Amino acid sequence: MIVGIGMDLVDTSQIEQMLHKESRLFIQSLLTSREMDIVEKVGDERRRAEWIAGRYAAKEALLKALGSQRGEGIGMQDIEVLPESSGRPHCHLSAHVIQRIGFPVVCNLTITHTASTAGAMVVVERVASAMLV
Template sequence: MPSPRRQDPTSNLRLGVDLVDVHAIEDSLAEFGDRFVHRIFSTHEVEVSSGSPKRLAARFAAKEALIKALDLAEIGVDWRNIEVRGDAAGRPGMRLAGNVAARARELGAHDILLSMSHEGSLAMATVIAQIRPMEPAATG
């Protein structure tokens, strides 16, 4: 049986889910302040979140969920290359840059769906990345 982290290269969907303790974000904000914020979040994300630890935790979870969905843990990611942005209708989405965008192109990711939520001391996010299926290798 394959490892649960392993992705089938012919699959057209990839899933990532993450759950974050809001208190951990509060602790990082208290200990590291702006250094933490500017290392992880874009200016836009900070403005939209109004500094709310719950909203920042949901965005952190979204970034982690994308890392899982696109299997980015091994390439090293600048957190700000994953930006949570809403569309004109207010639906959450993601803007990718740098090596994250390059990996998404390499995989053929053409649509990334995001859902985020927070309740009490927990924040969560789910990412579904739609991937163009790879052509099966010719055998001959």
């Protein structure tokens, strides 16, 4: 059963500006330690900004799909977007998020980039108990 659908767009130039300013604190509050490990290996600064913007869009899209906003008990650190072995992005939710939702979910996520924008769309589905085995 579909719980929600969310979509978000982020201007990559805003993220790029944050990488140059003291706003790095925002980046650190947005990304988990495992996400930071990945982005630190991205050599090109423009590509790094695109990668971060994509994660930001993905997390915002997920919050929209759940009908939640930051500050309502689910933070950016509660959502982790990591690549699967195929490169496809995958959402990992903290136990706190699952508890707040009240049931296990699967997040179907896609992230895309252009020269100026990163976008993400997520469909959140409730997991049937038979699928948990």
